[in-house]
Every structure is written in structure tokens, then in C-alpha cells.
Amino acid sequence: MRRIRDHADRAAFAALFAHFAPRVKAFLIKSGAEPSVAEDCAQDVMVTVWRKAHLFDPARASVATWVFTIARNRRIDLLRRDRRPEPEALTWGPEPEPDQQAVVELQQESERLSAAIAALPEKQKVLIEQAYYGDLSHREIAEMTGLPLGTIKSRIRLALDRLRHAMG
Structure with a gap:
């Protein structure tokens, strides 16, 4: 060599x-x-x-x-x-108008999710927001907060479980 x-x-x-x-x-x-x-x-x-x-x-x-x-x-x-998924085929022309019922359902589901996140314990809520709204990895959150990586993962897993149950 x-x-x-x-x-x-x-x-x-x-x-x-x-x-x-x-x-x-x-x-x-x-x-x-x-x-x-x-x-x-x-x-x-x-x-x-x-x-x-x-x-x-x-x-x-x-x-x-x-x-x-x-x-x-x-x-x-x-x-x-x-x-890696294949990119979707591009369509030409304007997007069709969304179904109003689907828009209302999506808005209601978003409101339910926001309420479920707000109901989480503060320690879990903060980590969910950092991971999903802040787009941070678990490791980045651990470095930022000083918490052990295992603690970060456990709290996020518990929070996701609570959200899953709240969303039915």
C-alpha cells in the first residue's frame, strides 16, 4: 500500500x-x-x-x-x-382547487395536534418543538441542552406516544 x-x-x-x-x-x-x-x-x-x-x-x-x-x-x-423515493411526475397547468371538506378536516386535525402538543409535559413539549419545528437532530438537541442523548430519545418517544394516543 x-x-x-x-x-x-x-x-x-x-x-x-x-x-x-x-x-x-x-x-x-x-x-x-x-x-x-x-x-x-x-x-x-x-x-x-x-x-x-x-x-x-x-x-x-x-x-x-x-x-x-x-x-x-x-x-x-x-x-x-x-x-430514496423517485420524484413525483410534474404536472402542467394550475393546481386543481382543493376539496373544501379536506381543507376543513386538515385544519381541524392541525388544531387538535397543536392542542395535543400544548398538553404535553413541558420537558417533552420543548424537545418535540426542537426536533420537528426546529428541524434539529437528537444529537444536536443533546448538545444544545446538555442532556444525555438517551434522555432526549426517551422523552421524544414518550411525547410521540402521547401525541399518537391524543390524535386517536
Whole structure:
């Protein structure tokens, strides 16, 4: 790996590729990837190893750890991409007028939700507002409030349960 990193040694990369590519593919298949996807992903991982070789630091990780970390991250990227919903088809022209009954029902439901949030214990209400109206992650809320992350998650879970029951 040092020869690849320091001298862009193609022969060293060929040896590294021969060793790691089949192992990365097997790792990806074991993690649930289809064989064809695992093959493409393994190729991509090895290209990344070649392109990012200058970032390899033997003091921080072994070659195997570094390569499999790249593989793991690439697998996560693929899973996220696969779960991303397709954008809705765009329609041309003006939007149709909403059904007045649906508008009234949505307004009533919004009012019920606002009342249910107002009825929450103050500690839960504040966290719900920060998470959903403030668009903050649980970790960001924990950092901001100084509360443990587990406490934040528990309070939000309890608050959501109360809201679920209040909304029927």
C-alpha cells in the first residue's frame, strides 16, 4: 500500500487488487448485496483505493481496515440511494382547487395536534418543538441542552406516544 500511496505503483496495486477485490465482493454479498451489485461495488471500492491512496495512514488503520471501511461506506451509500423515493411526475397547468371538506378536516386535525402538543409535559413539549419545528437532530438537541442523548430519545418517544394516543 505504501508503494501505491508514495509512487503510484501499478504492480503493487495489481497485487492489492487481486488480494482484496474478491474479499470485498464476498463481504458485500454477505451484507445483502446482489452478486452483480457486489461486483460493481467492489470495482468501485478498488478504484477509490487507487484514487485515495494518498490518504492512507498506516498509523491510523491497517490496509484491510482501510479498504473494508471504504467498502462499508460505499455499501451504505448504495442502500441510501436505493431507498430514496423517485420524484413525483410534474404536472402542467394550475393546481386543481382543493376539496373544501379536506381543507376543513386538515385544519381541524392541525388544531387538535397543536392542542395535543400544548398538553404535553413541558420537558417533552420543548424537545418535540426542537426536533420537528426546529428541524434539529437528537444529537444536536443533546448538545444544545446538555442532556444525555438517551434522555432526549426517551422523552421524544414518550411525547410521540402521547401525541399518537391524543390524535386517536
